[in-house]
Amino acid sequence: KAGVTQTPRYLIKTRGQQVTLSCSPISGHRSVSWYQQTPGQGLQFLFEYFSETQRNKGNFPGRFSGRQFSNSRSEMNVSTLELGDSALYLCASSLEDFESTQYFGPGTRLTVL
Amino acid sequence: GENVEQHPSTLSVQEGDSAVIKCTYSDSASNYFPWYKQELGKRPQLIIDIRSNVGEKKDQRIAVTLNKTAKHFSLHITETQPEDSAVYFCAASIRGKTSYDKVIFGPGTSLSVIP
Numbered sequence: 694k695a696g697v698t699q700t701p702r703y704l705i706k707t708r709g710q711q712v713t714l715s716c717s718p719i720s721g722h723r724s725v726s727w728y729q730q731t732p733g734q735g736l737q738f739l740f741e742y743f744s745e746t747q748r749n750k751g752n753f754p755g756r757f758s759g760r761q762f763s764n765s766r767s768e769m770n771v772s773t774l775e776l777g778d779s780a781l782y783l784c785a786s787s788l789e790d791f792e793s794t795q796y797f798g799p800g801t802r803l804t805v806l
Numbered sequence: 807g808e809n810v811e812q813h814p815s816t817l818s819v820q821e822g823d824s825a826v827i828k829c830t831y832s833d834s835a836s837n838y839f840p841w842y843k844q845e846l847g848k849r850p851q852l853i854i855d856i857r858s859n860v861g862e863k864k865d866q867r868i869a870v871t872l873n874k875t876a877k878h879f880s881l882h883i884t885e886t887q888p889e890d891s892a893v894y895f896c897a898a899s900i901r902g903k904t905s906y907d908k909v910i911f912g913p914g915t916s917l918s919v920i921p
Contacts, residue, residue: 736911797849
């Protein structure tokens with residue numbers, strides 16, 4: 694089976710812009726979770742989607758949003774970018790939820806200038 | 807607020823020695839505790855996990871122990887090898903009715919195994 698893929702791998706944006714990141718899960722996986730990884734804050738949970746519905750959400754402002762399509766592919770959107778949004782954004786897919794083995798994608802490195 | 811502490815932040819061991827990483831969580835409702843390994847420049851990988859109804863779990867050279875009373879869980883790696891060098895993250899989650907309600911990660915431990 695193909696692994697989790699994320700596009701784009703690298704992205705440079707300026708403050709105030711918006712960005713959309715994409716995640717394609719492993720075939721058959723219905724849960725997709727998003728995480729932000731920074732040197733200062735470590736790994737933080739953003740949200741999880743299951744069957745096109747946001748099932749759980751971490752403590753991030755409303756500028757961070759996402760959606761999931763019927764084929765389980767997921768997108769994450771960040772509006773009005775801030776310098777502090779510079780991070781590696783990881784998505785992970787699993788069969789059912791966090792307690793099913795999560796398989797991470799390679800991440801999207803976002804730099805906000 | 808809820809948090810997960812992880813110690814030590816860095817750990818160096820000689821090849822063949824054991825390594826122990828400890829995490830402490832604050833929310834007593836936490837019931838699932840995975841450990842992830844992230845090699846430099848690579849994606850995190852689940853290496854072992856434990857649920858709150860189990861006290862210990864072992865998989866070859868890796869073991870995890872859970873003490874619910876003290877709210878801490880530990881990763882034990884025996885007979886360490888250079889390829890064990892990586893950053894290790896612990897996490898604690900709370901399972902709600904349909905899925906997990908909360909996921910919190912520890913800050914990570916950078917393990918170096920010296921040949």
